Amino acid sequence: MAPKKIIAICQSGGEFVTNKDDGSLEYIGGEAYALDLDEKTHLKDVKQELSETFRCGVNGMTIKYFLPGNKKTLITISKDKDLKRMINFFNDSDQVEIFIIAEEAGTRNVSNMPASRSSRTTASEALVLPVTPMDLMFADDQLVLEQVTDTSPLGTFPSSSNNEKHHKATSQWENNITGVDQRFNSFPEFREALHKYSIAHGFTYKYKKNDSHRVTVKCKSEGCPWRIYASRLATTQLICIKKMNGQHNCEGATAKAGYRATRGWVGNIIKEKLKVSPNYKPKDIANDIKREYGIQLNYSQAWRAKEIAREQLQGSYKEAYNQLPLFCQKIVETNPGSLATFATKEDSSFHHLFVSFNASILGFQRGCRPLIFLDSTLLYSKYQGTLLAATAADGNDDAFPVAFAVVDEETDENWHWFLQELKSAVSISRQITFISDFQKGIRQSLHDIFGKDCYHGFCLRYVAEKLNEDLRGQFSHEARRLMVQDLYAAAHAPKLEDFNRCAENIKAISPEAYNWVMQSEPDHWANAVFKGSRYNHMTSSFGQLFYDWVQEVSELPITQMVDVLRGKMMEMMYTRRVESSEWITKLTPMMEDKLQNETLKAQPLQVLLSHGGTFEVRGESLETVNIDRWDCSCKEWHLNGLPCSHAIAVFQWLGRSSYDYCLPCFTIESYCMTYAESINPIPNVENPETGEVQTSVIVTPPPSKRPPGRPKTKHADYYDSIKRQLQCSKCKGLGHNKKTCEKHNRIEIEAADPLLLPDLQAEEPQECST
Template identity: 75%
Template sequence: MASKRIITICQSGGGFTTNPEDGSLHYTGGEAYALDLDENTELEDFKHELSETFQCNVDGITLKYFLPGNKKTLISISKDKDLKRMVNFFKDSDQVEVFIIAEDEVVARNVSNLPVSRSSRTTVSEAGVPPGGTDDLCGPHDLVFMEEPVDQSSLDICHSGNDEKHRRAATQWENTITGVDQRFSSFSEFREALHKYSIAHGFSYKYKKNDSHRVTVKCKVEGCPWRVYASKLATTQLICIKKMNDKHTCEGTTVKAGYRATKGWVGNIIKEKLKVSPHYKPKDIATDIKREYGIQLNYSQAWRAKEIAREQLQGSFKEAYCQLPYFCEKIIETNPGSIATFSTKEDSTFHRMFVAFHASLSGFKACRPLIFLDCTLLYSKYQGTLLGATAADGNDGVFPVAFAVVDEETDENWHWFLSELKSAVSTSRQITFVADLQKGISDSLRDVFGEDCYHAYCLRYLAEKLNRDLQGQFSHEARRLMVQDLSAAAFAPKLDAFERCAENIKAISPEAYNWVIQSGPKNWANALFGGARYNHMTSNFGQLFYNWVSEADELPITQMIDVLRGKMMELIYTRRVESSQWTTRLCPLMEEKLQNETSKAQSLQVLFLQGNTFQVTGESVDIVDIDHLDCSCKGWQLLGLPCCHAIAVLETVGRSPYDYCSTYFLAESYHATYAESINPIPNVEKPVKSELDVTGVTVTPPPTKRPPGRPKMKPVDSLDVMKRQLQCSKCKGLGHNKKTCNRLNGIKENEAIEKEATETPLLMSLPSEEPVGST
């Protein structure tokens, strides 16, 4: 059985008026045509038929209709399902009214009492000029920016004597259109000039013809003779005004007519300021546009205008993916020895990209074999995730090694990234990785680097997981103490100290104790860990690098990577220059640590045992074996620097502690880390088109897109609630140091702890790593 056909009364060119009694909307004016459709009609076909009927651009058409019995809320038709729903709603009727709102309409209306439905995201067309002229049309508060579809940003504004102060900024545009024979480089330039001209002179216009060969524009007011015709100048690409009637017969044009502010227009206005101030906020954009032009923008409209301006300045996000083949070639060409590779999916959409500069790979050879793995979400148009590998230089500064941009964080992408990383760093040294125990990192590390690979679990991640798993079972105070004991167990250098901390957890909860034992302490506890991580406990050591990412993650992909390249280039140069002034044998931070240990060694007593083994007596008794670089306190092994006990022995036997420091801490190694430079990449923002075409490889953006509307706030890093708590070196209590220790005065330590617990966040006991150069 054939589906029922409904007569669609399609109206365009008129406007809505509001009934003051019941708030209902009524459409008046314009043209109307009757078309038929059924539930099988496709929206795209319907739009094309409307485009031919009303002679308007199909891409700029927005369709609205009223639900049966509801004349207050306009419903949008944006996809086939919406069109089918409308037909279904009116299956018992013979006809339905559909209102066509074209993108190029420029309108004026009184909308002060017009109801807006946020759920239907209504855009309302022009209201007719009420009887009595413009005095009834415009008031001091009639400026309203209506809710709109995502792909259309328009504003209609009415002028009155009160708005003249806002129009001063527009007077500079009074002569953007001068008359016949005026030439423009393109139609877009002509349209922009026309838009500014209409704002400066305060009238509305509409396009009668608007294509790639000619543009005809007339005044919006029926019967007014103002019009302009422009077309291509023969044998050139220039656009020339061929005919123009600059006279208006419409009454009081400057007062009566309105104009709209498209997102493109606002984007052009703020473009120069955005170039100077990249972090120009949407709320500040709205404030400035209101002050200078009398146009009220909401946050979403200001944000979209900023996106337009940013794309004009930085280039298209979509084009940036097309440039990836060229960009990778240029990285390798300008920085020989670097790695820059990408891959796409079967449909040519972007999948992932790996970058490692030669200077980073060369510098890592002089760093400790210690790599921190972490990731961060990207907030560009097509989103994605950045996977990073950073190292620690000899002065405990962040040293970026390699990074990758992937469409999403998955086990497969982590495995691929680690495979690329292994090929890049190719070293015979056994590397220790500090990373979260999630997203397949642990399995991928074993698969790629072998069973002998050391994976140190991030203590921050463990603490958060413990707190999360225990939430609801224990009080805040109990969980705080268990997180505190977990941190103490991780830092404990000896097995007996680790076991004491674990027993403290067991005293609170046997279940929590089992959780700790089953969490793999050999991967996070100093007393059990087999690799060398130099007391670095968390994977967020590379925060400096991820701060750079957060500053550039809204840029197109090629420009974001080039910003990171620039930051790394500057970092290498700065540290190379600074270190050239050093006079110490060790890096400054390590020199300071060694001197601190040396001062502690002065009060220690050394007793020879046998061979090169000694007993050192102080607050405790420790055994030092200088042949094996071993001390029973485990400080020497953990840090790579002689502890105070070892220094006491070395000074006793007449040896220099510097000869027993790890070579990674020598200033000489630091110089080697920053010996190579990263070079600029030319034409990143505007590559030569002929060079782009040579690659023959097509890359399109990934299917994931940033959702429309106001961007979500970036999550606050948990570092803020996981700072290391102050610990007394005498009584080992928390919340004070040895100078303010109350134990000697007979005050109970647990009272001080209990008092502080009420003021301290749950995870404050976990230390954070503040690497040198992180600010």
């Protein structure tokens, strides 16, 4: 049977417009092209055909589409698997809309020149500007380009191709101001039109009057008659140009006055591109503005322009906090059964926000293991903060977000509050294993809130960091590496004797390190003595997928950040639900592979009946299997939740199915129940519907702001990140090298001239005696 084809309506050259009522996106303008797709279509072939059709480069092409029924979230197609997934999403439909975003080919790598208030460009830098060489001066709120004399030997001016590019970019603004009786909806609209008009015609201007009733503007060139006067049209809110003299006598304003570009203007220019590409980098902004308009920006100027554009698109960071009451209300209304609570401090400043969607709550209860990972990550928005998260592991060993919270700072109090809210979201009908670092706040809160209904496993990465920190400076790099290696081996060891052997290896290096390990409560981090079930997951950073999402949106205002995370969770649940519908095995793919690997290992094993449900299995080792207790002396069955090779050998000897002895959470049926519920979109709270009741609660931003400098990131697995410590190659001491080794230098001096040694000793400072 031939694969079903769908028609892709490929659109390019338009722009996305946001619907103010519901926040959905609509693509307007551009041209369209129809393309046939099926499951055998390759992405490279699609890009090649679109490149030829729309005359754009393949490398700079981005292809996006909307999920069915969701006009807020754009999904990117970057590989063949993404293309196939899109075709599966729209299998019941005859066509799909895709959007081609093509970057202009031939972007030049223009270096960002640091601009000071009085610095001037060199001749070679000036030559890339349009029409005439220009200087760059930066004021607090604007960039000013002024004429300079050409100092190049040949008097070379910018190439005509550059001039044409710049003229093409600004020609669209040449008729922004048409003359008397032209009307605008507001003064800001008039000022923006005037600003673009001045750039297109290459002159600067200054305000003679500029208030809420009237605006009078004249050319900045002395004696030039160009001027314009606009005021409010009587009995209306419209702004009308009443007088205008459009003639210049300054011999071509571009040759004499130059023009200026405010950060607000740059923000308006890049706003549409920032909407499509949120990770638009300041250096790329500077390069694009230089190429298209001939204006040189340095990094900080481009960064500030991006901040202005971002606030225009996303709204005020401050106002986002005040929208939290309505936002939480909308979450619960659109997703019944969800939890969305927030709290403020006495001064009404933001304290913390907790969110757990009903789909996550039911998914964890129905199909996930009773295992939750607790971790945190810094946010880099204007008011910073920290995100606390609780993630679980689904039946295919993928991360499943259960709940998260945004707090003003990571404190014991906020962790206690988060765990209290989490308890109301998750079922405690079964004992839950929590994995986190071993800070006192989490440990004590788990004991107070969950009591005996939970086990607490320490994150192995934090244990390794603590070992290194407490013993820092006492051991060489190689010794420390071996100790951490033995610590990891001890943690993963399934049997007590294996754990003890690894601990003895540490003792051989250092009895002090061995004592540290034995006093660090191994029953919280070592498999051999841990009482709960952590399924061989040793670190709290299991939900890396979720934390990657957070990093992508950590600079957004708080309500938008939460809504984007909701959209990503909604997409994840939909995608996994669709993918699992095609699975044909009894277990999920990951667990099916593990079970089959254990089945292969079981082939050469010999089974002997001991008594009742107990069996002896002989292979490289002698193990005892009790099928009634679902237990094997190798401990792998208990650690992983899947039968080990010894147990599978017994099932084959008895003629039983191994699938009957797997945990239910590993079956496809449970996996489908995990993703059976959906997360629904949330209305745009920035533009509430007419007549909608607003809460009287005021929420202001937290007092802390983002500190200067590059934000710190979390370490990778500490096993791989131990830094080499300085060690002397002569005396083998730590913290210095042979050049600064006092002992080695003393021996050399004594060997060269023993008479100098007393003089050196006399020069050394002596201890004062009392």
